Structure formats: structure tokens, C-alpha cells
Amino acid sequence: MDLFSAIDTEPARQRMEQLAADLDRxxxxxxxxxxxxxxxxxxxxxxxxxxxxxxxxxxxxxxLSPTKRVGGEVNKSFRQVEHRFPMLSLGNTYSIEEIExxxxxxxxLLDGTPFSYTCExxxxxxxxxxxxxxxQLRQAVTRGNGTVGDDITTNxxxxxxxxxxxxxxxxxxxxxxxxxxxPFAAFEAMNRQRxxxxxxxxxxxxxxxxxxxxLLDSAECARRKLLFCPYFVMAPAGTALxxxxxxxVDWLSQMGFRVQxxxxxxxxxxxxxxxxxxxxxxxxxxxxxxxGIVIKVNQVxxxxxLGLTAKSPRWAIAFKFKAERxxxxxESISYQVGRTGIITPVANLRPVWLGGTTVRRATLVNAxxxxxxxxxxxxxxxIEKGGExxxxxxxxxxxxxxxxxxxxxxxxxxxxxxTPLVRAEGEAGHYCxxxxxxxxxxxxxxxxFASRRAMxxxxxxxxxxxxxxxxxxxxxxxxxYSLRREQLIGLGDEATIQDKSADNLLAAIExxxxxxxxxxxxxxxxxxxxxxGAKKLALYxxxxxxxxxxxxxxxxxxxxxxxxxxxxxxxWFSDANHRQLVERLRAAGxxxxxxxxxxxxxxxxxxxxxxxxxxxxxxxxxxxxxERHGGKVASSPSSKTTFLLxxxxxxxxxxxxxxxxxxxxIDEAAYLARTRK
Ligand code: IVH
Numbered sequence: 226m227d228l229f230s231a232i233d234t235e236p237a238r239q240r241m242e243q244l245a246a247d248l249d250r251x252x253x254x255x256x257x258x259x260x261x262x263x264x265x266x267x268x269x270x271x272x273x274x275x276x277x278x279x280x281x282x283x284x285x286x287x288x289l290s291p292t293k294r295v296g297g298e299v300n301k302s303f304r305q306v307e308h309r310f311p312m313l314s315l316g317n318t319y320s321i322e323e324i325e326x327x328x329x330x331x332x333x334l335l336d337g338t339p340f341s342y343t344c345e346x347x348x349x350x351x352x353x354x355x356x357x358x359x360x361q362l363r364q365a366v367t368r369g370n371g372t373v374g375d376d377i378t379t380n381x382x383x384x385x386x387x388x389x390x391x392x393x394x395x396x397x398x399x400x401x402x403x404x405x406x407x408p409f410a411a412f413e414a415m416n417r418q419r420x421x422x423x424x425x426x427x428x429x430x431x432x433x434x435x436x437x438x439x440l441l442d443s444a445e446c447a448r449r450k451l452l453f454c455p456y457f458v459m460a461p462a463g464t465a466l467x468x469x470x471x472x473x474v475d476w477l478s479q480m481g482f483r484v485q486x487x488x489x490x491x492x493x494x495x496x497x498x499x500x501x502x503x504x505x506x507x508x509x510x511x512x513x514x515x516x517g518i519v520i521k522v523n524q525v526x527x528x529x530x531l532g533l534t535a536k537s538p539r540w541a542i543a544f545k546f547k548a549e550r551x552x553x554x555x556e557s558i559s560y561q562v563g564r565t566g567i568i569t570p571v572a573n574l575r576p577v578w579l580g581g582t583t584v585r586r587a588t589l590v591n592a593x594x595x596x597x598x599x600x601x602x603x604x605x606x607x608i609e610k611g612g613e614x615x616x617x618x619x620x621x622x623x624x625x626x627x628x629x630x631x632x633x634x635x636x637x638x639x640x641x642x643x644t645p646l647v648r649a650e651g652e653a654g655h656y657c658x659x660x661x662x663x664x665x666x667x668x669x670x671x672x673x674f675a676s677r678r679a680m681x682x683x684x685x686x687x688x689x690x691x692x693x694x695x696x697x698x699x700x701x702x703x704x705x706y707s708l709r710r711e712q713l714i715g716l717g718d719e720a721t722i723q724d725k726s727a728d729n730l731l732a733a734i735e736x737x738x739x740x741x742x743x744x745x746x747x748x749x750x751x752x753x754x755x756x757x758g759a760k761k762l763a764l765y766x767x768x769x770x771x772x773x774x775x776x777x778x779x780x781x782x783x784x785x786x787x788x789x790x791x792x793x794x795x796x797w798f799s800d801a802n803h804r805q806l807v808e809r810l811r812a813a814g815x816x817x818x819x820x821x822x823x824x825x826x827x828x829x830x831x832x833x834x835x836x837x838x839x840x841x842x843x844x845x846x847x848x849x850x851x852e853r854h855g856g857k858v859a860s861s862p863s864s865k866t867t868f869l870l871x872x873x874x875x876x877x878x879x880x881x882x883x884x885x886x887x888x889x890x891i892d893e894a895a896y897l898a899r900t901r902k
Contacts, residue, residue, distance in 0.1 A: 237278055238285050244275040248291035249390065256385040257483045289361055289389040293382040296443035301901060302841065302894045303375035303439060310400065310459045312354060312368045313536060315519065317543035321498065324520070327542045328494045331522065334531055334539070340524045343471050344500040345488040347517035347543050348454045350406035351435045353381065358398055360391040367438065371536075377438045381405075383447035388481040395480050396464045403455035403482075406513040407434040411450035416614075423677040429614050430514050452513060455482045469523045490523060501544055508546065509580060517545035550609045551584075552622035553577040555600065558589065558633065560640045564669025565752045566656040568636070568646060570595060572606060572618060580610035587616045591653045592635040594618075601630035641665050651789070661700075661802075668694060670750050674702040678756060679748035680737040684730045692717050702748070703806055705734055706813035738814040742769070745815050749806075751797050753790040761785060762794075764845050768818035769807060773798045784843055827900050828856030832865050836879045837872030839893050847872075854900045862888050870896050 254260040279286040352368040365381030366374040407430035416426040427433035437449040458473045467473050478484040491497045521541040531539040554575045561569045570589040605625035610616045639657035646655040675685035693699040713727040747759035765783045766772040780791035811817045848858045862882045869883040869890045
């Protein structure tokens with residue numbers, strides 16, 4: 226026996242088991258029963274102790290350990306898996322009459338058999354299926370197209386209300402379906418955080434929930450505070466399950482699922498209508514979003530009798546709520562000037578309560594939008610908010626229009642600098658052309674340049690920039706790189722810059738010189754060139770010189786760069802001031818070409834044909850990636866082809882040619898596995 230196997234791991238194993246059991250129980254009490262049995266510090270201490278033990282004895286770590294709740298594992302990609310039972314959708318309607326018809330039809334089909342309905346909330350989130358074996362979570366899969374979904378098990382384990390181990394009695398082998406939702410409070414807190422870090426906020430909790438489950442970093446998913454709402458049980462034929470839907474849902478609660486307590490058994494259409502009316506009114510009182518009500522026949526044995534239509538069961542139907550809409554007076558219009566000079570008209574509204582928040586402002590998009598809506602001075606506007614958090618102007622409440630109201634006159638001069646606005650042919654927006662003299666444009670460009678996703682100069686927020694601008698130290702982004710320590714010290718009225726923060730600022734500026742070319746390009750803030758566009762341009766042209774020398778036609782060759790964008794990029798680089806700016810930034814030491822990324826030779830000698838679209842790569846990126854790993858890309862399968870890399874929707878011709886030649890076909894996940902060991 227060697228020395229190591231002689232070490233007795235039994236005490237560690239026992240301690241780990243004890244900690245896991247205690248943490249599971251505390252977690253359950255906290256998330257299912259809203260009860261804290263120990264302080265946060267104590268909970269964290271136990272979690273850390275277990276994490277440390279797992280790190281020390283990886284062979285003893287349980288894949289369903291409560292430490293998985295914290296995340297940490299990085300997903301390389303999300304494997305596509307086939308659902309054991311297809312995930313059907315429901316027939317749905319916005320009309321009460323159709324619900325009445327559905328109810329009458331169901332009663333007719335059941336022909337005198339006694340039965341009842343259940344009404345429950347239709348959660349507005351992401352549908353997932355959780356499979357359990359012997360009471361342990363085995364796999365979590367998104368709905369996908371109903372037949373094939375993404376394996377998101379690692380991220381699902383971080384959702385506190387998804388039990389990793391079941392309690393009480395449960396079937397040996399079954400699946401629980403439900404919706405992962407993003408509760409409003411957590412959603413808004415996360416969006417505020419994103420905004421403060423310069424990230425785009427999510428449009429609504431549903432998108433955010435879906436994005437969260439697809440995060441590569443499971444620790445980030447753990448921070449998202451998602452909630453799982455179960456609504457359905459699926460099991461292989463022969464499994465003993467309660468005979469009513471409501472009893473099945475009760476059973477889920479005994480197994481340790483957090484079941485929302487709003488399911489009601491209804492005996493007739495009047496009770497169904499009362500349930501719908503109640504929740505249509507009260508839905509914003511809930512801590513999460515719902516988009517309707519689901520009505521099911523409660524007696525499961527009757528489901529077979531009712532059967533399925535093409536893609537949805539006849540034993541259930543969804544009633545969808547209409548987007549909430551209110552009318553409120555337009556008090557005035559503000560015109561905002563963006564960093565690229567674009568003017569955005571914004572309606573200032575009489576504050577109105579809508580869909581859980583007070584609405585005070587809504588975008589009026591551009592002059593065309595105002596004209597199309599026919600908005601007059603003194604009008605009341607109709608504002609809608611569906612699943613969206615951002616309210617939308619959907620029309621004018623013409624009943625409220627004052628007599629003799631005149632159409633809104635769009636401004637002709639910049640509200641900030643008075644310069645006459647221009648409107649380029651074919652474009653809907655007006656611009657202020659005074660790029661170098663219009664305050665919000667100058668400050669906006671500086672802010673954008675320094676922001677986290679661009680040059681990431683941490684200590685250079687809006688206030689500092691304003692300060693440097695009014696001191697005459699920074700007018701253009703290139704001036705940032707000429708700042709000297711002695712110019713900074715003592716700057717500002719109240720919050721003056723001290724030695725330490727001057728040093729920090731200079732260090733952050735210095736560090737920004739290492740920011741890759743694609744982000745430098747994004748930081749320059751060209752109209753229509755977002756993060757993704759900048760990346761594609763950088764990958765395609767490789768150097769700023771090649772990009773500056775490109776013609777409009779060449780620019781339009783880049784994936785996703787259309788005529789309008791190509792023209793805007795060309796015009797930007799044709800401007801002598803902009804060329805001079807690039808030279809100053811180059812002289813300052815910024816990255817003006819793509820770094821040659823370290824690859825490996827995992828694809829050495831391979832000839833690869835690419836087809837379809839990919840989750841982690843654009844077409845250009847996947848080609849560059851293959852080359853970085855020593856492979857060659859060919860356009861169509863031949864006897865020389867090593868394998869066909871097929872993304873989503875691959876070309877059928879390439880597929881059949883590959884099949885004929887006996888060429889191996891691999892998917893994105895397999896590609897990632899081969900190239901990232
Ligand atoms: S029952 C066989 N119940 O709405 C049908 N679905 O269009 C099983 N949903 O795909 C679905 N809340 O994503 C059911 N209480 C609820 C639901 C619900 C939300 C979603 C689900 C489904 C879609 C139906």
C-alpha cells in the first residue's frame with residue numbers, strides 16, 4: 226500500500242456530508258420557506274469550509290454538492306440534447322370568447338364525464354425540463370425547438386429553487402417542467418448594476434432569464450437570483466403519479482420544489498373567468514412577470530381522451546393578457562443629443578402608473594415617428610408596456626385632443642449649440658453636424674471612449690471628464706494620453722484630485738494602451754460601429770492602415786456591414802481630423818492592429834469545410850480560429866477534406882456531399898472540445 230492511500234479520508238468525508246446536508250437544509254428553509262436559521266456569515270463560513278474540503282479532496286466531492294449553487298464551473302458550450310418527451314406548447318388566445326368556446330368544446334368532447342379545470346399563472350420566463358433519477362438532478366435542458374434543447378445543467382444548479390436532491394417520496398425516473406423567471410426586484414437591481422458598469426441593460430426579465438441560463442460563467446448565473454416555477458410532471462408510461470394535475474403540483478411541493486400558491490381548481494367557465502379577471506388586474510402585485518393564465522383539465526386520465534392537435538394538447542389552453550395601455554398627456558418634448566450628434570426626441574409625460582412602475586418619459590424615436598403618429602401639441606399619448614420594461618408610445622389618444630391642436634414642429638437647430646440640423650438622405654434621424662463644438666457630443670465621445678467596454682479607463686467617469694474638459698485639458702480623446710501628473714493635482718472644486726487618485730488615473734490610462742485593436746476601434750465611436758461590428762472590421766482588415774485605405778465596396782464586404790455603415794466608415798476615415806486623431810493615438814501607443822493570438826497545432830494539417838451558423842463565432846471568426854489552430858479552410862467537401870464543421874442550419878448540399886465522400890461531420894461543441902483541451 227502506498228503512503229497516500231493510507232491517509233484516512235473518512236473524517237473528511239463525514240464532515241463534507243454533514244456540511245452538505247446542513248447547507249441543503251438551510252438553503253431549502255431560506256428559499257422555500259423564507260426562513261433564515263443561521264446568519265449570512267455563518268452560512269458563508271460553512272460554504273467556504275465545504276469548498277475548501279472539496280478542493281482538498283476532489284475525489285470525495287459530490288456533483289450535487291450545495292457548492293454548485295455558487296457556480297464557478299465554466300461552460301465551454303451548451304450541448305444540444307434531444308428531449309425524452311417533446312416539449313409541447315399550448316394553444317393560446319387573447320379573447321375571453323375563445324376561452325368560452327374552448328370550455329364549451331371541452332365539455333362536449335368529454336360528453337358528460339364529470340371533470341374540473343385548474344387555472345394557474347402563465348409564467349413569463351424560459352421553459353426548462355429537469356430530469357431526476359433516484360431523487361437526484363441529472364440534467365436540465367431548455368425548451369429549444371421542443372424536440373432538441375440546450376443542456377444547461379451547470380447553470381440550473383445555481384438556481385436556488387431547483388432542488389438538487391428531492392425529499393420525501395418521488396418517482397425513480399421522471400421530469401419536472403417549469404419556467405425560470407427573473408423576479409422584478411432582482412432584475413432591476415441587476416440592470417442598474419449593468420448600467421453603472423456601462424453595459425446595455427436587458428429589455429425585460431424574460432430575455433434576462435434566458436441570457437442568464439446561457440452564461441458561460443456559472444458563477445455569474447448564480448448571482449442572477451433566478452426563480453424556478455414548476456408546472457408539470459412527465460414520466461415514462463407505467464410510473465405511478467397522482468391522477469389529477471393539482472395533486473401532482475402539490476406533490477412537487479412535498480418533493481422540495483417551490484410551488485407558487487396560486488393554482489385554483491375551477492368547476493365552470495364563470496370561475497375560470499373570475500380567475501382571469503382577478504389576475505389581469507392584480508398581476509403587477511406579483512414579484513415576477515406573468516403573461517397570462519393557463520387552464521388545464523384537472524383529471525389526467527381524460528387527457529388521452531382529448532388528445533393533441535398538431536402541436537398542442539387539447540386538455541389545456543393559455544389565455545394571454547393584452548399589453549397594458551394607458552393614456553397620459555404629453556407635457557413637452559425634449560431633444561437629446563447623442564455622442565454621434567444624433568437627435569432623439571423624448572416625450573415628457575404626465576407621470577402615470579403602468580405595469581408596475583411610474584412612467585414619466587418615452588422615446589419618440591425620430592421626426593418620422595412623430596409625423597407617422599400624427600402627434601399634436603397638447604395631445605395625450607397611448608403608452609403600452611407588454612413584457613417590456615421600456616414603455617412604448619403606440620399612438621395618440623385622439624378623444625383627448627384639444628380643439629385646434631397643431632402638429633408638433635420638429636426642431637431645426639441643435640438644442641445644445643444652435644447649429645442647423647442635417648438629415649442625410651435615406652436616414653430617418655436628424656444630426657447636429659457640429660461634432661467638435663457641441664458640448665454633449667464632445668463629452669459623450671469622451672465618456673464612450675473611456676467606458677468599460679471600450680478603453681476601460683476606470684477612474685475616468687462623466688464627472689472627471691467634465692472637469693478635465695472645463696479645465697481645457699481634454700478636448701479630444703487623444704488629449705487623455707497627454708495628461709501629466711502636475712496638471713491633475715488639485716483639479717476640481719470640491720472633489721479635488723489628490724496625489725493618489727492622480728496616480729491611479731495615470732496608471733489606468735497607461736493600462737488602456739494594451740486594450741486590443743477591436744476595442745480601440747469601438748472606442749473611436751464611429752456611427753453604426755458597435756462592439757460586434759468593430760470586432761468584425763478588426764478581424765477582416767487586421768490593421769488600422771488597411772481599414773483606412775479601404776474603399777466603400779471593400780468595407781461592405783465585411784459580414785454585417787451594409788451600404789449605410791460602409792459609407793459612414795468611409796466618410797469618417799476620409800476626414801483629415803479623424804486621420805490625425807488616429808495618428809495621435811498610434812503615437813501614444815494604442816493598439817492599431819490585431820494581436821496575433823497564440824494558437825496551437827490541434828488542427829495541424831486538417832482541411833475543414835465550414836457550413837451553417839455558430840453560437841460562439843461569426844463566419845470570419847471561425848475561419849480565423851481554424852487557421853490559428855493550424856487548420857486550413859476549404860469551400861466545399863472533397864477527398865482532401867478532413868471534416869465538415871456543421872453549425873446550425875448547415876447547407877444540405879455540403880452535408881450530402883460529405884456523406885457521399887464518407888467525411889466526418891462534427892458540430893460546434895465537438896470543435897471546441899478538439900481545439901480547447
Ligand atoms: S403547461 C403540454 N403551465 O407557456 C404543455 N405552461 O405556450 C405544458 N408556461 O411552453 C405547459 N406557465 O413555457 C404550462 N403554468 C404553466 C405555464 C406554462 C408558463 C409556458 C411554457 C409553455 C408555454 C405554453
